[in-house]
Amino acid sequence: MLDKSWKNKLILLLSLVILFLVWALAWMGRDEFQNAHEDDDKATVVDHSPAPPNTVLIDEEAQKQTGISVEPLQAATYSATQNFTGVVLDMRALVEARQRLQSLSAQLTAAQAQLLQRRNDVARTQGLYDEGRNASQRDLEAARAALATQEQHELALQAEIRSAIDGVRMQWGDTFAQRLGDKDGLVARVISHQVEIVQFAMPYGSRPEKQLWRVDVSNSGLAQGVPAVWIGGTSQSQPGLQGSNWLLSAPNTGAGAGTRVRVLSQQGKSQNGVLVPSSAMIRFAGKNWVYVKTQAERFERIALPVDRPLGEGFFTDALQTHDLIVSSGAQLLLSEEFRFQIKNENQD
Secondary structure, three states, X not given: OHHHHHHHHHHHHHHHXXXXXXXXXXXXXXXXXXXXXXXXXXXXXXXXXXXXXXXXXXXXXXXXXXXXXXXXXXXEEEEEEEEEEXXXXXXXXXXXXXXXXXXXXXXXXHHHHHHHHHHHHHHHHHHHHHHOOOOOHHHHHHHHHHHHHHHHXXXXXXXXXXXXHHHHHHHHOHXXXXXXXXXXXXXXXXXXXXXXXXXXXXXXXXXXXXXXXXXXXXXXXXXXXXXXXXXXXXXXXOOOOOOEEEEEEEEOOOOOOOOEEEEXXXXXEEEEEXXXXXXXXXXXXXXXXXXXXXXXXXXXXXXXXXXXXXXXXXXXXXXXXXXXXEEEOHHHHHHHHXXXXXXXXXXX
């Protein structure tokens, strides 16, 4: 009975020794693991005191090794815009109307020359008849009949020309009607494919002639498109365009007839600021952010609203042209920022 009690005590003692050795080994391993991570931290980050919120501290050598680069911001101006749906028009009907007008105009020129000749014939025949020389009553009546026929022909051609112009006016508006026959006007530029005509709709009562216009063929929502010139109203309708319909001319982009485009109106006084490229932005916690280099080894994370798109980025007046924005490596800075926050919390 005594031997059995001694054996139990020996087993208990050995168990305690084993537990102590396991604990000692774990404690020593923990110190070595922590020291190894501290060595890694020193390789990439300067041994500064804890950084303020939204701030990262990284030495210059680590910036080079990780490919973090910065660039100054470009000055930019911004005007509030409204978007409307537009469509590139098929201009073949206008081309045909111009060709018809040119043909009628040539016929009218010839008819007017004939009319002048007929009037001279009547005057000459009348003179001969009055003098009793080689002109009978029948000759005079024939000359007068030919003159009347030619006058009717000229009037008919003039009516056809007015009809052609009125047709253009009803479909395309006064600007096209008034310049239909010009050699170097708007219609000529359309026919030579120098410009495209875009139709769009605005709410009734709008005043488009008081605004600046642009046309975005890409329909990307970010691109600002090309400058456009307001032409005037049109009575023709297009599917999907509700409201008062208007026409713009824009430089030829190669978009085919029927292409849907985004029409932008620039309103209000222009604002001065800078353009932040989209490549510099990161998304975190439901917001858009950029990192700005404020010192040689210091980067601050700044929230950037994206309600003012401009070109290949966004406009802001919260930054200046001398600010250095992180153009490459912003996501790495975000990871580094929160890695150090976790480390500091663990040390606390």
